Every structure is written in structure tokens, then in C-alpha cells.
Amino acid sequence: MRKTKTFISVLILSILLLTVFFSVSVMAKMTGEEVLDKVDEEMDSDSRDFILDMTIVNKNGQKRDRKITIKTKGENKGLVKFLEPGDVKNTALLTREENGEENMWLYLPSIGNVNKIASHSKSGNFMGTDFTYNDIDMVGGSNYKKDYESELIGEEKINGDLCYKLSAVPTKDSINYSEMKMWVRKDDFMPLKLKFYDKDGKLHKIMTNKNYRNIDSHLTPETIIMKDEQKGSKTILELEEVQYNIELANRIFTTRYLTRN
Amino acid sequence: MLKKSTIVLMILFLVFTLPVSVKGYQFDSVFSQKVNYLNDEEIYEGITELNMEFTKDFGMNKKLYLNPVLKLKLSENIKFEDTGLNEKPFEDNDYDYLKEGYMDFYLKDADIRVGKQIVDWGSAYELNPTDVINPTDFTAEDPTSSELGVQAIKTDYYFNFNTSLSGVLVAKHRPSLIPNTIENMINDTTEKMIYEEIYTNVSEVVKKEGLPINPEKKSKKILANNFSINKAKDREILDSSDSPEVGLKLTRRNYKGFDIALNYFKGYEDLPLIVSDYEEVKAELAQIVVDTITNKSSTQKTSIDFGYKETQALGFSGRGSLKSIGAWAEINYNINEDEEKKIDAVIGGDYTFENNLYTVAQVFHRSYKDYKINDILENSGKDKLLKDQTYLILHGDIPFRSIHTINTDLIVDLGGNGYMLNPEVELSLGTDYSLDLGAVIMDQENTNDFSTLNMLGNEKAYAEFTWNF
Numbered sequence: 001m002r003k004t005k006t007f008i009s010v011l012i013l014s015i016l017l018l019t020v021f022f023s024v025s026v027m028a029k030m031t032g033e034e035v036l037d038k039v040d041e042e043m044d045s046d047s048r049d050f051i052l053d054m055t056i057v058n059k060n061g062q063k064r065d066r067k068i069t070i071k072t073k074g075e076n077k078g079l080v081k082f083l084e085p086g087d088v089k090n091t092a093l094l095t096r097e098e099n100g101e102e103n104m105w106l107y108l109p110s111i112g113n114v115n116k117i118a119s120h121s122k123s124g125n126f127m128g129t130d131f132t133y134n135d136i137d138m139v140g141g142s143n144y145k146k147d148y149e150s151e152l153i154g155e156e157k158i159n160g161d162l163c164y165k166l167s168a169v170p171t172k173d174s175i176n177y178s179e180m181k182m183w184v185r186k187d188d189f190m191p192l193k194l195k196f197y198d199k200d201g202k203l204h205k206i207m208t209n210k211n212y213r214n215i216d217s218h219l220t221p222e223t224i225i226m227k228d229e230q231k232g233s234k235t236i237l238e239l240e241e242v243q244y245n246i247e248l249a250n251r252i253f254t255t256r257y258l259t260r261n
Numbered sequence: 262m263l264k265k266s267t268i269v270l271m272i273l274f275l276v277f278t279l280p281v282s283v284k285g286y287q288f289d290s291v292f293s294q295k296v297n298y299l300n301d302e303e304i305y306e307g308i309t310e311l312n313m314e315f316t317k318d319f320g321m322n323k324k325l326y327l328n329p330v331l332k333l334k335l336s337e338n339i340k341f342e343d344t345g346l347n348e349k350p351f352e353d354n355d356y357d358y359l360k361e362g363y364m365d366f367y368l369k370d371a372d373i374r375v376g377k378q379i380v381d382w383g384s385a386y387e388l389n390p391t392d393v394i395n396p397t398d399f400t401a402e403d404p405t406s407s408e409l410g411v412q413a414i415k416t417d418y419y420f421n422f423n424t425s426l427s428g429v430l431v432a433k434h435r436p437s438l439i440p441n442t443i444e445n446m447i448n449d450t451t452e453k454m455i456y457e458e459i460y461t462n463v464s465e466v467v468k469k470e471g472l473p474i475n476p477e478k479k480s481k482k483i484l485a486n487n488f489s490i491n492k493a494k495d496r497e498i499l500d501s502s503d504s505p506e507v508g509l510k511l512t513r514r515n516y517k518g519f520d521i522a523l524n525y526f527k528g529y530e531d532l533p534l535i536v537s538d539y540e541e542v543k544a545e546l547a548q549i550v551v552d553t554i555t556n557k558s559s560t561q562k563t564s565i566d567f568g569y570k571e572t573q574a575l576g577f578s579g580r581g582s583l584k585s586i587g588a589w590a591e592i593n594y595n596i597n598e599d600e601e602k603k604i605d606a607v608i609g610g611d612y613t614f615e616n617n618l619y620t621v622a623q624v625f626h627r628s629y630k631d632y633k634i635n636d637i638l639e640n641s642g643k644d645k646l647l648k649d650q651t652y653l654i655l656h657g658d659i660p661f662r663s664i665h666t667i668n669t670d671l672i673v674d675l676g677g678n679g680y681m682l683n684p685e686v687e688l689s690l691g692t693d694y695s696l697d698l699g700a701v702i703m704d705q706e707n708t709n710d711f712s713t714l715n716m717l718g719n720e721k722a723y724a725e726f727t728w729n730f
Contacts, residue, residue, distance in 0.1 A: 086729030
């Protein structure tokens with residue numbers, strides 16, 4: 001009887017060990033695409049509503065403050081709107097993806113009209129920040145898989161956290177980077193650092209996500225810094241308010257709503 | 262009757278007291294101080310402006326918006342203009358103390374806006390042929406972005422995300438404001454033309470009758486006693502009761518990658534033209550000349566009336582991408598009550614380079630057909646007032662040190678009549694402060710017409726400080 005018990009214990013332990021071993025092997029053999037899938041899965045939510053304090057810091061250390069709100073619904077609707085200061089207040093960007101095609105409309109209160117943005121403009125800087133239109137869209141809701149094809153190129157530690165290191169190339173012409181390198185924390189698949197390279201292969205920008213906080217079961221960085229290594233400027237986003245999976249009406253993501261102050 | 266200054270004070274009182282007592286309001290202001298050096302006049306002028314925006318939400322479905330603007334223009338010869346302190350009559354609409362003031366109502370599928378408003382149509386860069394609802398303030402610092410509000414009801418009905426229909430009913434036609442120099446030039450030209458007509462008639466009669474009369478003296482006397490010019494501005498008030506306007510616009514977004522719109526407008530032209538029958542005036546002048554010479558005097562009077570002709574317009578605009586370049590086009594066909602036709606068309610594109618240099622290239626063309634004023638002037642051996650125009654418009658802006666911007670606009674008359682260059686540096690002094698330094702450099706061959714270039718202002722250097730609070 002005792003022998004039988006011991007045998008069962010050893011068997012269970014072996015099964016457990018084998019499970020762990022195989023899991024670890026599978027994890028270790030994850031591809032870049034699978035890592036990106038996990039990143040998107042972990043960061044996914046039906047909707048989100050952020051209010052962020054934005055600080056633009058130039059090469060000389062001069063700072064300019066802004067406040068923005070970012071709302072997203074599903075994978076294909078996004079709205080970015082400036083709340084402060086007065087000279088950019090109510091400037092708003094609407095992103096909608098339909099039939100695999102991403103469309104953007106910009107509302108500038110000074111013009112009083114909603115204008116469609118040409119595809120190439122999406123790689124231009126968004127309202128004087130170090131984020132491009134595409135980058136700011138990504139802040140709202142990651143979905144890296146939609147824009148990049150990635151390859152796992154190793155593992156590295158970032159501030160003591162072991163990370164997958166990915167090399168990703170954009171799949172869309174509207175993204176003006178030649179490559180993105182990404183460090184994804186192995187523990188929870190949160191991206192900690194992203195490096196963007198220009199068309200000549202030179203390092204252009206570094207995006208750093210800091211101080212992840214669990215909000216409504218979603219890990220959310222409290223600070224996002226986009227640094228332009230070539231210009232020496234940076235844009236800092238500090239999380240002020242965030243809500244996940246709230247009811248956001250479809251009408252918010254329309255050109256009609258863009259013009260409402 | 263309430264004077265404008267009283268109304269302004271009432272608005273200010275409301276604006277500054279409501280925030281204390283009302284919840285759900287927003288109040289934003291922009292203070293700006295501009296100093297111009299006018300190159301032609303060789304004088305300095307200062308323009309101080311306080312632009313206030315008050316927004317109050319009444320629940321989810323109603324919103325009040327008020328945009329009072331106070332402006333003080335002080336030139337080197339200590340001349341106050343547009344201050345409201347000189348007690349201009351209430352009917353004088355030369356200055357907008359309330360730029361816009363309206364209520365918005367948001368219904369399930371429609372938005373309704375009631376009150377004084379600016380309706381922006383078109384998708385081209387700065388010059389929008391289909392933007393026909395509001396008149397332009399050509400006396401403003403930057404006429405391309407200075408539309409005048411009109412009392413109107415606007416309804417936007419949304420069939421779905423991609424399709425919407427806008428309808429605008431303007432209660433009363435409001436004309437564009439044109440600089441005094443151009444208005445005086447038109448009056449002088451008209452007077453000169455009429456004088457020459459009288460002089461020819463007098464000379465013929467004097468010669469025929471062999472009378473000892475100095476034709477020049479006599480013509481001047483007839484011009485002064487028997488003829489008058491009625492300005493459009495004065496007539497506009499008289500005709501105001503029957504001058505509503507309507508506009509319709511059908512918008513389709515994302516049609517094969519383009520946002521397109523069709524629009525129709527029925528209303529009045531924004532610039533004043535001669536509305537009198539010139540042949541009739543000529544006949545009356547001939548009769549006056551005969552009566553004056555043969556009977557020694559004539560009580561008969563005739564006049565040339567300027568006014569705003571009834572007109573209809575049909576327009577199209579589209580905007581999207583052609584490969585990696587943003588592209589747009591706009592066209593507006595205008596035909597007035599005398600079957601005089603005007604066509605405005607724009608085609609252009611924009612591109613952002615990797616270094617964030619944003620560039621625009623656009624061609625604007627305007628052509629006039631069958632305009633009687635041109636025929637009258639041409640028959641009198643004078644230049645046309647309304648000339649066909651083709652402009653190349655180039656714009657570029659690039660940020661420097663992340664927070665500052667360099668802008669340049671260039672408008673070149675492809676007919677060889679000159680250009681306007683406007684380089685500008687926007688310096689961000691703080692989150693809420695900025696300083697713009699720039700110059701407007703003009704080179705013009707001809708200033709005796711209604712050309713767009715002619716209406717864009719004077720050669721100057723300027724500095725403008727802006728504070729948002």
C-alpha cells in the first residue's frame with residue numbers, strides 16, 4: 001500500500017515536472033509572431049479611455065505641456081483629442097479601419113473642417129510631438145501584429161527584467177521605419193522598450209514604457225517616453241485617468257463627433 | 262436702441278460672471294498683440310485683440326457657444342478704428358463683436374445649429390471655391406482665414422458614417438467687407454467713366470449748336486448736380502428684407518479612398534457690382550445734357566446703383582490620396598441673375614517629408630464670362646474690373662527645436678501680375694505663449710481690380726505676441 005502511494009506520488013511529480021519542462025521548452029521556442037500575439041492578447045480590451053498629460057521636451061530642455069484623451073473601441077476605431085492648452089484644444093484625430101484599410105481624419109478647429117489625411121502623413125509627427133500619427137494610434141491600443149512582422153532574436157534583461165528581444169519590420173507603406181526592435185518582459189508579455197530605425201537603418205527613436213500598474217486587470221504603463229535620438233527631443237505621456245471595457249458609443253468614432261467641442 | 266458697446270459690456274459681464282454660477286461651462290481666451298510696419302505708408306500700427314470662447318453644455322444634447330471678440334487698432338497717427346467706442350450705428354455691420362454665437366442641438370441622426378455661425382465647406386488649402394455660405398472680411402489681417410458669421414440655421418443629417426446631407430438657411434445676405442481703398446477706386450473709376458460719357462455728350466451738343474460753353478466745366482457741373490453713385494453697402498440695408506440664402510451639401514466619405522461632396526447655393530454675390538442698366542443711364546445722361554444746355558438747367562437725376570446680384574452656384578470637392586501624396590480638387594460654377602458666369606477651380610496636393618517638412622502645392626483658377634461691368638469698362642477704354650486669374654500657391658512648414666515652426670507661403674500670379682511671399686517664424690515662448698515674426702512681401706503689376714492677390718493686403722513686417730488663457 002505504502003509502495004503504491006509512493007509510486008503514485010512519483011508519477012504525479014514526474015508528470016508535473018514533464019509538463020513544466022515541456023511548457024518551458026514551448027515557451028523558449030516561441031516565435032516572434034507568437035510573442036507579438038501574446039503582447040496583443042495581454043493588452044487587448046474591448047474599449048479603453050485614457051487621459052494623458054503630455055510634455056514635449058526639446059533638445060535645450062524647454063518644455064511644453066499638453067493634455068490629451070485617447071479612446072479606442074475594438075481593434076479598428078480610435079480617437080485622439082487635445083484637451084489643453086487653448087491653441088491646440090479640440091484638435092482631434094479619428095482612426096477607423098474598414099476592409100483592411102486604415103483611414104484617418106483630422107479636425108483642426110482653426111480650419112473648422114474635417115479633412116482626410118493622406119496615407120504618407122501618418123508617418124509624420126503628430127501635432128509637434130515625437131510620436132507619428134501611427135505611433136499615437138499604437139499608444140491607444142497596441143495591435144502590433146497588425147502593423148509589424150516580427151522575429152525573435154534573443155533574450156535580454158531590461159532593468160533586471162528578462163525580456164524577449166524581437167526584430168520587427170513594418171507591413172504597411174504608411175509606417176516610415178525600416179525596423180522596430182522590441183523588448184517584451186517574459187513574465188507578463190508587457191513591452192518595456194521599443195527602438196525604431198529610419199529608412200537608412202539608423203536609430204531614430206526609443207519608446208520606453210515605465211511603471212506598469214494593474215488597472216481593472218489590465219497592466220498599463222504609467223509613463224510612456226518617446227525619445228527622438230536624432231533630434232534630441234522627447235515626448236512624455238503620463239497617465240492621469242484610465243478606464244477599460246467601458247461602454248463607448250459608436251457615434252464617438254465618427255467624423256460627426258470630431259467637430260463637437 | 263442698444264449700442265454695440267453696451268452689448269459688448271453685457272457679453273463680458275455674462276462671460277465673467279457665469280463661470281462663478283454655472284456648472285458645465287468652459288471658458289477660453291486668447292489675447293494677442295500685433296505690431297505691423299506698413300511698408301507703403303511707412304507707418305507702424307498696433308492691433309490688440311481679445312478673443313473669448315464660452316461653451317456651456319445643457320445635458321448631452323444641447324450646447325451654447327459664444328465667441329465675442331474685442332479689437333483695438335491703433336495706427337501711428339493715433340486713429341482709433343473698430344473699437345466700438347465711437348458709437349457707430351447699430352446697423353453698421355463692419356465689425357464683428359460677436360464672431361459666432363449659436364446653440365447646437367444634437368438629435369439621433371441630425372445636428373442642428375441655430376444662430377450666428379461660420380459654415381466651412383471645401384477641402385482645399387486656404388482658398389476654397391465651394392466655401393460659399395459666409396462672406397470674407399478682406400479688411401482683416403489674413404483674409405483667407407477671416408470669414409464673417411451669418412445668422413443661419415444649419416442642419417446636418419447623417420444617413421450613416423459615410424453619407425450626410427447639410428442644409429443651411431441664411432436669414433439675411435451679408436456681403437464681404439472690402440478695403441476702403443478698393444471701394445474708393447471703384448467709385449472713382451465709375452465717376453470718371455460717367456464724366457467721360459457726359460463730356461462726350463456735352464461736346465457733341467456744344468459743337469452741333471455752336472454754343473460758347475466750356476464742355477469741361479459744364480460736364481463737371483452736371484456730374485455734381487445730376488448724377489449720384491449709390492453704394493452697395495447702403496442699398497444692402499434697404500434690400501435686406503428679401504435676401505435669405507440657402508445652401509445644400511451632400512457628403513460621401515471614403516468613396517474609393519476619397520471624401521467627396523456636392524453642393525448647391527442660391528443667394529447673393531458677396532462683392533458689389535453695378536446693378537443699374539447702363540444703357541438706360543447713358544440715355545438719361547444724354548437727355549440731361551440736352552435739357553441742361555438747351556433749358557439752362559435740368560432737375561432730372563440719374564444714378565448708378567451698386568448691389569449684390571442674385572446668384573446660384575453648383576460645386577464639387579474631393580480629397581484623398583494618390584499613392585503617397587495627399588490630393589484634392591474643388592470646382593464651383595456660379596451663374597447670377599444677369600447670366601454672368603464665374604468658375605473657380607482648385608487642384609492641389611500635400612506631402613510630408615521624412616524631416617517633417619510639410620509642403621503644399623496648389624493651383625487656383627478663376628474665370629469670368631459675360632460680366633457686363635467688364636464690357637462697360639472695356640467700351641470706355643478701361644481695364645476690366647473682374648479679370649481671369651490663375652495662381653500657383655506654395656506652402657511649406659517645418660518644426661525646429663521641436664517646439665518652434667518656420668512657415669512660408671508663396672502666391673504667384675501665373676498671368677505675370679506679381680506675387681505675394683509670407684515667410685514667418687513661430688516661436689513658442691511657453692505652453693501658453695508664442696511670438697510670430699514675419700513679413701508680407703508683395704510685387705504687383707495691377708491694383709485696379711478684384712483679384713485675389715489684390716485683396717490679400719499690404720506689404721509689411723510684423724511681430725505678434727499671443728497668450729492663451
